[in-house]
Amino acid sequence: MTILHSTAGWQPSACILCECNCGIEVELGGRDGRRFERVRGDKAHPSSRGYACEKPSRLDYYQNDPSRLTTPLRRRADGSFEAIDWPTAIREVAGKLAAIRDQYGGDSIFYYGGGGQGNHLPGGYARSLRAALGSRYRSNALAQEKTGEAWVAAQMTGAFTRSDFEHCEVAVFLGKNPWFSHGFPRARITLREIARDPERCLIVIDPRRSETADLADIHLQVRPGGDAWLLAAIFAVLVQEGRLAESWLALHADGLETVRPHFAMVPIADYCERAGVAEALVRRAANRIADASSAAFFEDLGVQMNRRSTLVSYLHRLIAYGTGHYGRPGTAHPVTSILPLITTSTITRDVRSPVTHARIIGGLVPCNVIPDEILTDHPKRFRAMFVEAANPVHSLADAPRMREAFAALELVVVVDVALTETGRLADYVLPVATQYEKAEATFFNFEFPKNVFHLRGALLDPPEGLFSEAELHARLLEALGALPLAAVDTLKRAWSLGRPAFREAFFRLLAADPGFVSMAPVVLFRAIGDALPKAKAEGAVLWALAQIVATQVPASLRRAGIGAGPDADPAELGDALFDAILAADRGLVFAVDEWSEAFARIGTPNGRIQLAVAELFDALDGLATEERIPVDAEYPLVLSAGERRSFTANTILRDPAWRKKGADGALSISPVDAGKLGLADGGRARLTTRRGSAVVAVEISDRMQPGHVSLPNGTGLEHPGSPGQGGVAPNELTRGEDCDPIAGTPWHKSTPARVEAI
Ligand SMILES: Nc1nc2c(c(=O)[nH]1)N[C@H]1C(S)=C(S)[C@@H](COP(=O)(O)OP(=O)(O)OC[C@H]3O[C@@H](n4cnc5c(=O)[nH]c(N)nc54)[C@H](O)[C@@H]3O)O[C@H]1N2
Ligand SMILES: Nc1nc2c(c(=O)[nH]1)N[C@H]1C(S)=C(S)[C@@H](COP(=O)(O)OP(=O)(O)OC[C@H]3O[C@@H](n4cnc5c(=O)[nH]c(N)nc54)[C@H](O)[C@@H]3O)O[C@H]1N2
Ligand code: SF4
Ligand SMILES: [Mo]
Numbered sequence: 143m144t145i146l147h148s149t150a151g152w153q154p155s156a157c158i159l160c161e162c163n164c165g166i167e168v169e170l171g172g173r174d175g176r177r178f179e180r181v182r183g184d185k186a187h188p189s190s191r192g193y194a195c196e197k198p199s200r201l202d203y204y205q206n207d208p209s210r211l212t213t214p215l216r217r218r219a220d221g222s223f224e225a226i227d228w229p230t231a232i233r234e235v236a237g238k239l240a241a242i243r244d245q246y247g248g249d250s251i252f253y254y255g256g257g258g259q260g261n262h263l264p265g266g267y268a269r270s271l272r273a274a275l276g277s278r279y280r281s282n283a284l285a286q287e288k289t290g291e292a293w294v295a296a297q298m299t300g301a302f303t304r305s306d307f308e309h310c311e312v313a314v315f316l317g318k319n320p321w322f323s324h325g326f327p328r329a330r331i332t333l334r335e336i337a338r339d340p341e342r343c344l345i346v347i348d349p350r351r352s353e354t355a356d357l358a359d360i361h362l363q364v365r366p367g368g369d370a371w372l373l374a375a376i377f378a379v380l381v382q383e384g385r386l387a388e389s390w391l392a393l394h395a396d397g398l399e400t401v402r403p404h405f406a407m408v409p410i411a412d413y414c415e416r417a418g419v420a421e422a423l424v425r426r427a428a429n430r431i432a433d434a435s436s437a438a439f440f441e442d443l444g445v446q447m448n449r450r451s452t453l454v455s456y457l458h459r460l461i462a463y464g465t466g467h468y469g470r471p472g473t474a475h476p477v478t479s480i481l482p483l484i485t486t487s488t489i490t491r492d493v494r495s496p497v498t499h500a501r502i503i504g505g506l507v508p509c510n511v512i513p514d515e516i517l518t519d520h521p522k523r524f525r526a527m528f529v530e531a532a533n534p535v536h537s538l539a540d541a542p543r544m545r546e547a548f549a550a551l552e553l554v555v556v557v558d559v560a561l562t563e564t565g566r567l568a569d570y571v572l573p574v575a576t577q578y579e580k581a582e583a584t585f586f587n588f589e590f591p592k593n594v595f596h597l598r599g600a601l602l603d604p605p606e607g608l609f610s611e612a613e614l615h616a617r618l619l620e621a622l623g624a625l626p627l628a629a630v631d632t633l634k635r636a637w638s639l640g641r642p643a644f645r646e647a648f649f650r651l652l653a654a655d656p657g658f659v660s661m662a663p664v665v666l667f668r669a670i671g672d673a674l675p676k677a678k679a680e681g682a683v684l685w686a687l688a689q690i691v692a693t694q695v696p697a698s699l700r701r702a703g704i705g706a707g708p709d710a711d712p713a714e715l716g717d718a719l720f721d722a723i724l725a726a727d728r729g730l731v732f733a734v735d736e737w738s739e740a741f742a743r744i745g746t747p748n749g750r751i752q753l754a755v756a757e758l759f760d761a762l763d764g765l766a767t768e769e770r771i772p773v774d775a776e777y778p779l780v781l782s783a784g785e786r787r788s789f790t791a792n793t794i795l796r797d798p799a800w801r802k803k804g805a806d807g808a809l810s811i812s813p814v815d816a817g818k819l820g821l822a823d824g825g826r827a828r829l830t831t832r833r834g835s836a837v838v839a840v841e842i843s844d845r846m847q848p849g850h851v852s853l854p855n856g857t858g859l860e861h862p863g864s865p866g867q868g869g870v871a872p873n874e875l876t877r878g879e880d881c882d883p884i885a886g887t888p889w890h891k892s893t894p895a896r897v898e899a900i
Pocket of ligand 3 (some may be wrong): 161163164186193194198324
């Protein structure tokens with residue numbers, strides 16, 4: 143055997159196993175030169191700066207997974223799959239989508255996905271396909287975690303915010319375990335710095351003594367699902383002890399006098415008792431936040447996938463803004479993005495899903511109602527689903543009912559690299575190049591004031607016959623007869639004449655037909671993809687996004703050194719950004735903001751922070767009388783279904799062998815509960831919820847409080863090499879109706895459960 147790529151050396155790319163997308167360097171090798179022999183952090187990457195956790199060393203399990211698909215599959219009548227060629231696949235998929243559009247209307251074709259942790263370009267190109275089909279409804283995983291937070295943020299600041307942990311005096315993690323889940327650059331380094339510095343304070347709110355809580359100065363070990371009482375008590379302390387930043391609020395915020403009465407009479411001791419945290423510790427935490435010159439907050443799944451999640455998102459912001467922690471180093475800030483993940487400007491409009499009339503936040507149908515939008519005879523039900531870069535049958539609530547819903551659809555098309563739980567239910571599975579065989583990027587760039595973007599080129603050619611989603615969408619549009627060929631020709635010619643000519647041609651097309659904006663992604667790919675630097679063709683859509691960013695935040699781009707200085711032609715700025723992105727193999731600081739802009743970017747109607755979110759006041763006042771989780775003697779434990787651990791990465795890596803630790807995906811349980819139930823560490827037990835039952839491996843852990851059990855996320859995948867191994871799929875045990883009344887986000891973290899010895 144010859145070694146093809148032995149001299150390739152270290153090549154820059156990015157890790158795709160969580161949304162941080164740390165810069166990495168990969169050494170390819172092996173017999174075919176396609177193995178990820180070694181992986182290390184890339185010191186030249188502007189945000190990760192050489193940082194990498196333990197996971198990317200296992201990326202070969204993604205790139206060279208034996209269950210990888212290499213040819214399109216079509217379902218036979220008996221449910222088995224047959225391989226078909228690409229012309230057949232494209233013709234049949236386009237034909238069937240068009241037939242459903244023509245018979246029931248494009249609204250009946252539901253699009254799900256568009257990207258995972260390391261790949262967001264497919265969602266960009268899919269916009270053209272959705273437009274061609276007249277498909278209006280879509281969703282993705284954000285609508286089972288972040289939409290409630292986005293809804294609150296839209297009303298309070300009119301912008302999605304993140305916090306600056308690198309410079310904060312106090313860091314507060316609310317249902318977030320960044321030691322394992324990361325979520326901001328170089329998480330472990332930053333956590334250790336905060337923990338080591340006696341002037342700084344780490345506050346962790348988690349029922350578990352999480353790995354982050356091990357470092358905490360104050361661990362508020364709340365009862366599962368008790369966060370609303372805890373946070374209401376903290377804000378009540380601030381109100382009742384006179385610790386609000388009154389003069390700061392007078393300058394920047396409205397609504398304090400509307401909000402204050404809801405907290406003036408809160409019985410703090412009673413709320414602390416119900417939250418399960420000592421009152422003295424709650425008062426100490428509240429005062430530490432109020433005393434701090436800066437405080438940064440991060441709420442995540444522990445509260446977002448839990449009861450009263452929108453109320454908790456609101457209370458968290460009341461505490462942060464009530465103590466003036468916004469718009470300074472070490473506090474919260476709105477993010478500059480190449481493309482906003484959730485468009486906050488549309489959130490406050492009341493848009494509803496066709497069957498269940500669920501609130502659509504940021505354009506996303508709540509994931510929990512998807513089966514109900516299908517399993518009905520309602521004329522507006524979804525009839526077809528196009529799933530791309532997601533595994534909803536595994537990742538969304540109530541997998542059994544999701545399977546039922548998929549079976550009821552007239553057409554399911556799944557675009558993935560592997561045969562997944564979702565793909566197994568599809569009529570057509572269309573395989574694509576991996577994220578290392580095409581250009582890719584994500585829009586998860588949340589740093590401030592320096593914002594980083596990383597378009598990474600392909601490291602490898604795809605295997606014979608495979609190509610990217612951009613190419614797939616282009617072929618589908620061509621088969622639908624929907625690709626504007628004249629526009630492609632015009633732009634192709636204009637590109638060879640230079641950027642001014644190209645811009646002029648593009649904006650002329652847009653002026654002639656505003657609908658062209660939806661077709662632009664695929665048109666750009668066809669027109670200029672081949673002309674872009676090698677291995678960056680899929681970056682074509684970024685040309686249009688760069689033009690938009692350049693008009694929105696020109697000063698931020700110039701501060702990042704984009705463009706030829708303040709006197710240069712403003713029209714050139716978008717192209718300068720595009721070229722800088724194309725040239726930056728290791729990522730790029732594309733925008734530098736100033737903290738003062740945090741105020742200018744408040745998107746509420748009068749530009750001030752709004753403290754009163756009236757729609758939540760009933761839920762807030764209801765805390766006085768409500769139960770934390772309704773008691774059910776049959777299900778005495780609280781299951782958190784889906785915890786991040788050292789070796790979990792959603793369902794990106796399918797072979798359980800990738801996990802160096804925790805390959806059995808065990809249920810964590812406290813020594814007290816294990817003793818009562820007669821369970822042994824490493825043994826097995828039956829775990830039962832209102833939805834289902836499963837046999838699980840047991841891990842006795844003193845991190846757990848009595849009454850609380852926890853299962854990892856991303857486990858229980860079908861894999862040819864190891865059938866039935868690797869733990870339980872958590873959503874076999876969760877229910878769709880267990881969700882937030884406003885945002886529809888699931889209550890996975892507080893699922894009533896029972897554990898029995900077997
Ligand atoms: N290793 C790894 N990292 C990942 C991922 C991965 O799969 N693996 N996935 C990425 C993705 S998609 C996301 S969204 C993030 C999620 O990141 P996180 O939200 O940090 O992840 P989780 O471990 O699901 O939940 C965090 C914590 O919530 C706690 N919790 C459970 N119940 C409650 C409760 O009632 N109240 C409070 N306050 N806390 C509670 C759990 O004990 C846990 O420590 O992680 C990202 N990073
Ligand atoms: N019970 C419970 N459920 C949960 C969670 C939980 O904590 N508890 N966590 C939830 C969270 S926060 C999230 S974000 C979701 C994640 O769930 P999903 O959004 O479904 O994402 P992944 O599991 O990451 O699946 C990504 C898919 O993309 C495929 N893929 C990889 N590369 C490519 C590519 O280049 N192109 C294409 N087309 N496909 C590719 C992978 O094979 C995989 O099938 O899971 C959620 N589900
Ligand atoms: S922090 Fe996330 S992106 Fe960075 S190396 Fe670890 S898994 Fe990969
Ligand atoms: Mo997520």
